[in-house]
Amino acid sequence: DAMVIQNPRYQVTQFGKPVTLSCSQTLNHNVMYWYQQKSSQAPKLLFHYYDKDFNNEADTPDNFQSRRPNTSFCFLDIRSPGLGDAAMYLCATGRVHEQYFGPGTRLTVT
Amino acid sequence: AQSVTQLDSQVPVFEEAPVELRCNYSSSVSVYLFWYVQYPNQGLQLLLKYLSGSTLVESINGFEAEFNKSQTSFHLRKPSVHISDTAEYFCAVSGNDYKLSFGAGTTVTVRA
Numbered sequence: 001d002a003m004v005i006q007n008p009r010y011q012v013t014q015f016g017k018p019v020t021l022s023c024s025q026t027l028n029h030n031v032m033y034w035y036q037q038k039s040s041q042a043p044k045l046l047f048h049y050y051d052k053d054f055n056n057e058a059d060t061p062d063n064f065q066s067r068r069p070n071t072s073f074c075f076l077d078i079r080s081p082g083l084g085d086a087a088m089y090l091c092a093t094g095r096v097h098e099q100y101f102g103p104g105t106r107l108t109v110t
Numbered sequence: 111a112q113s114v115t116q117l118d119s120q121v122p123v124f125e126e127a128p129v130e131l132r133c134n135y136s137s138s139v140s141v142y143l144f145w146y147v148q149y150p151n152q153g154l155q156l157l158l159k160y161l162s163g164s165t166l167v168e169s170i171n172g173f174e175a176e177f178n179k180s181q182t183s184f185h186l187r188k189p190s191v192h193i194s195d196t197a198e199y200f201c202a203v204s205g206n207d208y209k210l211s212f213g214a215g216t217t218v219t220v221r222a
Contacts, residue, residue: 042212
């Protein structure tokens with residue numbers, strides 16, 4: 001089945017230790033999104049790619065970076081995680097106005 | 111820019127009773143409306159969408175929503191809920207920039 005895959009599902013990292021979350025898709029959509037979702041809150045858009053064109057939200061901290069080496073894969077890099085970065089990170093792909101979400105990666109910062 | 115208001119943060123409901131989740135939006139351009147469901151520790155699943163055409167849209171598991179342009183609403187309803195409908199529900203709107211603006215979410219708890 002065509003889908004959005006996120007690895008790992010659960011990630012524990014230490015304060016200040018860089019971490020990378022990955023996302024892949026078999027839907028062949030040209031738009032990919034990264035969201036941060038904290039407990040009991042709505043998802044918050046961090047950035048998105050239209051093909052290789054990177055679009056950063058104005059309030060996304062510099063600590064967050066992203067790479068998209070090809071259509072299928074997208075990575076979220078957190079350079080120096082703080083305790084406030086503990087959250088669920090959701091990847092989504094887009095076709096026109098519809099978005100399809102992966103299962104998410106829950107990040108814990110110790 | 112567009113925004114979404116979900117009027118109820120928590121909705122407790124008994125099994126087999128009806129439920130309605132309210133959603134109002136604001137937008138200065140054409141809108142595309144969505145309801146997503148999120149189960150604990152999972153991603154968001156698209157429940158139903160309004161892009162154009164009939165203002166009443168239905169999902170395969172018994173939910174329906176009606177787009178009301180004059181009232182700027184997209185309320186979600188189900189005539190008879192199951193325990194398995196316990197989840198977080200998000201209303202979202204998309205404009206011409208292909209970004210989703212989410213409401214704050216409504217937690218539905220179905221009790222036996």
